[in-house]
Amino acid sequence: MKMVSGEVSKTKDTILSIVGEIGDQGNEGNNEITNDVYYELPPPPDFVQEQIQEEPGKTNFEQAEWVDPNSNYYASAHTEGVQDTYEDVEYFSSYSKMSIHHEMVFDKRRTAVYFHAISKSKDFFKDKVVLDVGCGTGILSCFCAKAGAKRVYAVDASDMAYNAELVVERNGLGDIVKVMKGKLEHIAFPEYVDIIVSEWIGSFLIFESMLESVIYARDHLLKPGGVLFPSKAALYFGPVNVESYYEKHINQWENVFGLDMSCLVPMAREELLENKTIRNYYIENSTAVLDKPITLRVLDLNKITIKDLSKTVSNFDFKIPNGKFHGFAAWFSIWFENLDNNLADRPSTLEKDDFIYYVINKEGELVAKDYKHDQMDKGLTPKFFELKSNTLELSTAPGDGDTHWKQVLFLHPVEKHINNQDEKTSISGTIRVCQNYHYRRHWFVELSVSCKTKPTHHYYEKYLI
Numbered sequence: 277m278k279m280v281s282g283e284v285s286k287t288k289d290t291i292l293s294i295v296g297e298i299g300d301q302g303n304e305g306n307n308e309i310t311n312d313v314y315y316e317l318p319p320p321p322d323f324v325q326e327q328i329q330e331e332p333g334k335t336n337f338e339q340a341e342w343v344d345p346n347s348n349y350y351a352s353a354h355t356e357g358v359q360d361t362y363e364d365v366e367y368f369s370s371y372s373k374m375s376i377h378h379e380m381v382f383d384k385r386r387t388a389v390y391f392h393a394i395s396k397s398k399d400f401f402k403d404k405v406v407l408d409v410g411c412g413t414g415i416l417s418c419f420c421a422k423a424g425a426k427r428v429y430a431v432d433a434s435d436m437a438y439n440a441e442l443v444v445e446r447n448g449l450g451d452i453v454k455v456m457k458g459k460l461e462h463i464a465f466p467e468y469v470d471i472i473v474s475e476w477i478g479s480f481l482i483f484e485s486m487l488e489s490v491i492y493a494r495d496h497l498l499k500p501g502g503v504l505f506p507s508k509a510a511l512y513f514g515p516v517n518v519e520s521y522y523e524k525h526i527n528q529w530e531n532v533f534g535l536d537m538s539c540l541v542p543m544a545r546e547e548l549l550e551n552k553t554i555r556n557y558y559i560e561n562s563t564a565v566l567d568k569p570i571t572l573r574v575l576d577l578n579k580i581t582i583k584d585l586s587k588t589v590s591n592f593d594f595k596i597p598n599g600k601f602h603g604f605a606a607w608f609s610i611w612f613e614n615l616d617n618n619l620a621d622r623p624s625t626l627e628k629d630d631f632i633y634y635v636i637n638k639e640g641e642l643v644a645k646d647y648k649h650d651q652m653d654k655g656l657t658p659k660f661f662e663l664k665s666n667t668l669e670l671s672t673a674p675g676d677g678d679t680h681w682k683q684v685l686f687l688h689p690v691e692k693h694i695n696n697q698d699e700k701t702s703i704s705g706t707i708r709v710c711q712n713y714h715y716r717r718h719w720f721v722e723l724s725v726s727c728k729t730k731p732t733h734h735y736y737e738k739y740l741i
């Protein structure tokens with residue numbers, strides 16, 4: 277990485293020209309990560325405004341000593357030290373491959389939610405300055421430019437930034453979208469932004485910990501009153517019977533093209549239920565969820581801090597019917613607010629007190645949904661905030677449609693058959709989610725569970741995501 281030293285006191289014009297250089301390098305097809313740019317970060321907006329009033333056009337960045345060396349921000353901005361706790365080299369190399377972007381871009385429900393959220397918010401994007409944190413192929417930046425944004429800063433630390441520039445140019449959006457290659461936390465920006473767009477979402481919502489970079493961007497680069505796309509997210513957790521998964525991965529061995537291969541079933545079973553291994557699997561049928569889920573984590577992106585994020589503990593007490601119980605699944609929803617009004621016709625089934633909001637259906641289409649206030653707490657994605665009619669939700673819950681994130685399964689060490697006469701059986705315990713201190717893109721999930729069967733069965737599992 278090239279260190280640009282002695283650059284702590286820059287005028288806006290100089291910084292703009294460096295931003296230009298970053299963009300230009302992409303055109304040359306230079307595929308080496310050499311252009312991370314290090315400066316002191318500019319001070320927060322109110323501070324800058326004061327400075328600008330005193331000395332128009334000139335900001336004294338030397339006074340910007342507000343990066344706390346003990347904070348997480350510092351850690352994430354300076355990972356090139358003794359240890360790369362964010363595994364940046366490996367992480368950004370993986371995002372330099374087309375295949376990973378293929379998986380995301382052609383996940384039709386994922387890409388559709390961003391496409392609709394942005395392109396159906398034209399009133400909102402018009403003439404705004406946007407930051408796309410982790411632009412990848414540049415797809416979301418291009419959506420923003422087409423929705424009327426005045427300028428879009430498209431940032432990515434992986435080599436995919438060069439490809440983003442090709443996409444931007446090919447679509448004639450080069451005057452609006454400025455591609456910047458480098459880790460967001462290392463780049464100095466010439467201005468504050470009105471909107472932050474980012475697809476930071478990992479498996480189990482928080483895997484990869486990219487949300488930290490979005491929080492960083494929010495705290496350092498978003499104008500007061502600025503908006504995040506998406507703005508809210510929640511993670512859910514519930515008990516499941518995933519017979520279809522067992523069928524596919526274990527029982528299928530019983531008859532293979534007329535051969536009896538059932539002798540392999542125990543090995544398949546053992547491997548499948550190996551401790552500490554989570555599985556990603558799309559549960560097609562919502563009835564596989566055996567009780568109302570708990571809301572494990574809510575994320576209001578306008579408020580959440582990195583510190584708040586690092587640990588979650590929750591108790592649960594599910595009541596499940598007789599039958600098979602295989603363990604637990606987790607899924608999430610994300611919400612975009614601020615969409616333009618009247619995007620779709622009001623469903624005819626709607627009553628006076630119901631309101632509409634929007635969802636991405638199984639086919640990846642935006643559809644209006646009628647919603648009663650008393651339903652907010654029901655279903656597989658209970659809402660933790662008051663829905664407004666201009667809100668769009670992407671749910672990854674069982675039955676709501678497949679995505680590349682699927683659901684995360686925490687399978688029980690042994691398949692359990694619950695038979696408790698007429699009563700439902702209590703499955704209670706605690707789930708604890710902690711960031712891995714040394715490899716901060718990873719998370720530990722600890723489950724301490726009591727199945728009130730006869731006799732009561734207790735178990736503890738620690739999974740690494």
Ligand SMILES: C[S@@+](CC[C@H](N)C(=O)[O-])C[C@H]1O[C@@H](n2cnc3c(N)ncnc32)[C@H](O)[C@@H]1O
Binds near residue numbers: 380431489
């Ligand atoms: C999940 S992908 C999303 C790509 C693209 N926005 C899309 O929707 O298809 C996340 C991208 O963010 C980039 N990224 C993650 N953290 C970053 C950071 N702190 N600075 C710059 N790029 C980052 C990764 O290299 C990756 O290309």
